[in-house]
Amino acid sequence: FSIPIVLMIIAFLVLYFIFGREPKVNYQGIYEREVPYEYSPAIVSSLIRQYDRQPTANDFVAVILNLCLKGALKLNVITKKKFMGVFGSGIDYEIVFQSKKVKLEKHEQMVLDMLKEYAPDGKLTFDSLQKEIKSSPIAFRTSFLSWQKQVKKESEALGLFGKPNLWAGFFIICLVISMIG
Secondary structure, eight states: OHHHHHHHHHHHHHHIIIIISOOOOOOOOSOOSSOSSOOOHHHHHHHHOTTTOOOOHHHHHHHHHHHHHHTSEEEEEEEOOOBTTTBSOSEEEEEEEOOOOOOOOHHHHHHHHHHHHTOTTSEEEHHHHHHHHHHSHHHHHHHHHHHHHHHHHHHHHTTOSOOTHHHHHHHHHHHHHHHHO
16 A cells, blocks of 8 residues: 555655756845846746736737837827817827837837837827727737737747646656556
């Protein structure tokens, strides 16, 4: 009775020592004031959302703002008239494409290309972007899903996720051991 349990414990320990431990980090910092890496908001979101590793629509907007920080885009505040002087938002933002060459990740370039599709004259507001997306939701959804897949692919390429098949292998080993014993 105890032999299968001992074999399962040994299998667990072997897999733990081979795959389960975190690498040793030689770092003596006590407190970080700034983020130590330059990951885009979409990559950070996929790291946080480890169950599906895909960013959300909010992360799409965050990437737009990050592109502004990198210098690929610029935001200008536009004051617009309210409906009947009271209703609606009085502020919109104009997205202006910059000619400055900036090193971008592939998913960031995809966002920039998607925005350029909706801005033939090089300028775009958030309101007009929202109207364009609503006018062709299937086309935007297709582009958005391919963007999500690209972010997932890039975040997995960083090697920061665990090996998903490890637990399955452990359970198969345990199943075989329990059938033997």
